[in-house]
Amino acid sequence: xxxxxxVISSRVHYPESQHRGAIAVVNAAGKVVYSVGDIxxxxxxxxxxxxxxxxxxxxxxxxxxxxxxxxxxALACGSHNGEDTHVQIGxxxxxxxNKNENILACGTHRPxxxxxxxxxxxxxxxxxxxxxxxxxxxxxFITTALHRGEDPQEYISRQHPTQKRVEHTLSEITNFETSxxxxxxxxxxxxxxxxxxYNLAWGMANLADPKSLPYVRQKAIHLVIDSLKNHPNLIAGxxxxxxxxxxxxxxxxxxxxxxxxxxVAFSSExxxxxxxxIDDGNIKAAEIAMIHILEELGLIDTERxxxxxxxxxxxxxxxxxxxxxxxxxxxxxx
Amino acid sequence: xxxxxxVISSRVHYPESQHRGAIAVVNAAGKVVYSVGDIxxxxxxxxxxxxxxxxxxxxxxxxxxxxxxxxxxALACGSHNGEDTHVQIGxxxxxxxNKNENILACGTHRPxxxxxxxxxxxxxxxxxxxxxxxxxxxxxFITTALHRGEDPQEYISRQHPTQKRVEHTLSEITNFETSxxxxxxxxxxxxxxxxxxYNLAWGMANLADPKSLPYVRQKAIHLVIDSLKNHPNLIAGxxxxxxxxxxxxxxxxxxxxxxxxxxVAFSSExxxxxxxxIDDGNIKAAEIAMIHILEELGLIDTERxxxxxxxxxxxxxxxxxxxxxxxxxxxxxx
Numbered sequence: 003x004x005x006x007x008x009v010i011s012s013r014v015h016y017p018e019s020q021h022r023g024a025i026a027v028v029n030a031a032g033k034v035v036y037s038v039g040d041i042x043x044x045x046x047x048x049x050x051x052x053x054x055x056x057x058x059x060x061x062x063x064x065x066x067x068x069x070x071x072x073x074x075x076a077l078a079c080g081s082h083n084g085e086d087t088h089v090q091i092g093x094x095x096x097x098x099x100n101k102n103e104n105i106l107a108c109g110t111h112r113p114x115x116x117x118x119x120x121x122x123x124x125x126x127x128x129x130x131x132x133x134x135x136x137x138x139x140x141x142x143f144i145t146t147a148l149h150r151g152e153d154p155q156e157y158i159s160r161q162h163p164t165q166k167r168v169e170h171t172l173s174e175i176t177n178f179e180t181s182x183x184x185x186x187x188x189x190x191x192x193x194x195x196x197x198x199x200y201n202l203a204w205g206m207a208n209l210a211d212p213k214s215l216p217y218v219r220q221k222a223i224h225l226v227i228d229s230l231k232n233h234p235n236l237i238a239g240x241x242x243x244x245x246x247x248x249x250x251x252x253x254x255x256x257x258x259x260x261x262x263x264x265x266v267a268f269s270s271e272x273x274x275x276x277x278x279x280i281d282d283g284n285i286k287a288a289e290i291a292m293i294h295i296l297e298e299l300g301l302i303d304t305e306r307x308x309x310x311x312x313x314x315x316x317x318x319x320x321x322x323x324x325x326x327x328x329x330x331x332x333x334x335x336x
Numbered sequence: 337x338x339x340x341x342x343v344i345s346s347r348v349h350y351p352e353s354q355h356r357g358a359i360a361v362v363n364a365a366g367k368v369v370y371s372v373g374d375i376x377x378x379x380x381x382x383x384x385x386x387x388x389x390x391x392x393x394x395x396x397x398x399x400x401x402x403x404x405x406x407x408x409x410a411l412a413c414g415s416h417n418g419e420d421t422h423v424q425i426g427x428x429x430x431x432x433x434n435k436n437e438n439i440l441a442c443g444t445h446r447p448x449x450x451x452x453x454x455x456x457x458x459x460x461x462x463x464x465x466x467x468x469x470x471x472x473x474x475x476x477f478i479t480t481a482l483h484r485g486e487d488p489q490e491y492i493s494r495q496h497p498t499q500k501r502v503e504h505t506l507s508e509i510t511n512f513e514t515s516x517x518x519x520x521x522x523x524x525x526x527x528x529x530x531x532x533x534y535n536l537a538w539g540m541a542n543l544a545d546p547k548s549l550p551y552v553r554q555k556a557i558h559l560v561i562d563s564l565k566n567h568p569n570l571i572a573g574x575x576x577x578x579x580x581x582x583x584x585x586x587x588x589x590x591x592x593x594x595x596x597x598x599x600v601a602f603s604s605e606x607x608x609x610x611x612x613x614i615d616d617g618n619i620k621a622a623e624i625a626m627i628h629i630l631e632e633l634g635l636i637d638t639e640r641x642x643x644x645x646x647x648x649x650x651x652x653x654x655x656x657x658x659x660x661x662x663x664x665x666x667x668x669x670x
Contacts, residue, residue, distance in 0.1 A: 013380055016380070018617070019617030109653025185348070187656070194347065282618060318522070318524065319442060322521070
C-alpha cells in the first residue's frame, strides 16, 4: 500500500517534489480519531520517543535524589542544537552526578544548530559529547543507573537494566509489545525499536490524558509537560519547529521531532496524541504535515500556524519568492 | 501512477525510509532502451540542463573571441562548491570580459562545499556571487550576450536573446517543444522549463552520440566533453558524486546533478543518455539510483561503483555502521 502524498514542493505553480506519509491521531482509550495512510507497520521513531524515554529518570526518583530540575528534564527530552545554553546545562548536570563527559557514549557530532557550529569554528573549538543533540537523554540514562546502584558501563546496551526500564516504559505507554518488534541502533548508539504510528500516537495520547495511569507516572508526565512549557528552547533551540510550536501555543501543544521524518505531538486540552512519518525521511515535510494536521483538527488557529510556517516559501538567492512547500490538497494525487 | 521505490535507507536490516522515482535510458535515435516509472511527465531539470545550456557559449564563437578555455567551459557546466579554484576561474573570466561581479544576477549563497564554508568563516569573509554554484553558467550567459552585441542587462529574463538561444538549444537537443511546457524560476533567477525524463535522456544521448547533429554542435559537444574530462573538479568539486564519477571513469561517463533529486549522465562509448528523478528531491538517493543504473546497464564495473559509493553506509556518531542507503531490490515494493 502506498501512503498518500502529504506535502508538495511547488516551483511557481508546478509540483517539483512530493512527500508521502502517514498520520495517526489517537485518544487515550486507543481510539483512532483520524488517520491517513499506513499506521500499522512499525517504524523507527528515533528521537520522537524521547518524551517516553525520559519517564524512568523521574519515576525512579533519580531527579529528586540528584537535585535535577526542569532544565535537566527538558534537555533529556530534547534533540538540542548544541548551543552554549544546552552545553552548560549538561556540564552542571555532570557535576551533580560527579562524572565527566567521558561517561557519555553518545559520540560527538557537529552541533545541529547553525549558530552553534559557527560559534565553535570562530572559537577554533571542536564539539564535545555535550554538543551531541542527545546528550540530555544520555545523561538521563546514566543518572538513573547511578541512582539505582547499577554500573553505568554499557548503559547503551539493550540488556542493561536502564535500557530494559526504558523499553518497558515504551511498551507500557504505547501499548505495544516491543520484544518481537524490529530493532536497530540509533545514531547515538542506543537501541531503537520500531513501533507503529498508531501506538506512538496512543503513547502521546497517554501524555495528553494520563488520568488512568498510575499516580507516579501521572506526576512524572506533569513534570515533563511543565519542564517543556517553561524551557521550550531546551527541546531543540530557537527557531526549531518543536521549540517554536511549544512557545506559540504556550505549551498547549507539545511536539517532538524524530530523525527520518518522524514527528509526534499531543494536546492535553483536547486529550489527543498525534504521530506522523514522512516515507522519505524529510524533516521539513514532517513539520509541514504536522502543522497542517494541527490546523485541520482545529488544535491550532490559522494565525499561529501561519507564523510557524504552515507553508515554507522557496526563494531565489536574491530572495525572490519562486515557490513553496505546502500541504497537499486532500486526496489529490499526481 | 506511483513511481516505484528506487532507493531504501535501512537501519540494520529494517527499512527506515524510501525514495521513489523514475529513470529513462535513451539512445540518440530517441529509442527507450530501459525505463522505470513515469518518464513522460515534465519535471524541472534544474542544473541537470547545464550541459545543454553551455552550448550557445561555444557555438556563438564567444569562447574563441574572449579567449576562454576548458576551465571556463567546465565551470559553466558546473554547480561548483565555491572553493578557491572555482572563484579564481570566475575572477579571471570577469577580467577577460572586462566586467566585475556586480554584473552577475545569480545572487549569493553559502558555498555548496563544506570546506569552502569553513574557509570563509575562518577568514571572516562573506560569500560573493562568484561563490554561487551557478556563477560559471551565468558568466557564460553574459559572455555570449556581450559577444553577440546584446545588452547583458536582464540576461536572466526568458525574453532576453540569451535565454531565447538557450531555450532553443534545449528544445532542439531534447526534441521537446518547450514553449508550451510548465515553467518557473530557478534558484539562480533564470527560467527553468519542465522537460520529461525521456527527453532529458534523449538530449544526453545526443551528447553521447552527436554524429547526426550539425558540425558546429558536434564540435561544441566534443569541447564540453574534453573540458569535463580534463577538469572534473570544476563541475562540482572534490568528493562530489559527479566529479568523482567522471574521474573514476576517466570521462567515459559524464554526469551532472540537478537540484531536487535530478541526475543526468551519458556514455559516449555506449551511445546512451540517462536521466532520473527522485520524487522527493533527495540528492543522495539520486546518486545511488544513478550508480545503480550504471552498474545494471554494465556501463561501470562493480569495483568502481563500490568505490563511488553505490551504497552509503549509515554510521552512529561513534562511527559504528548501523545501516545503509541502497538500491531497492528490483520490483520489490513495501
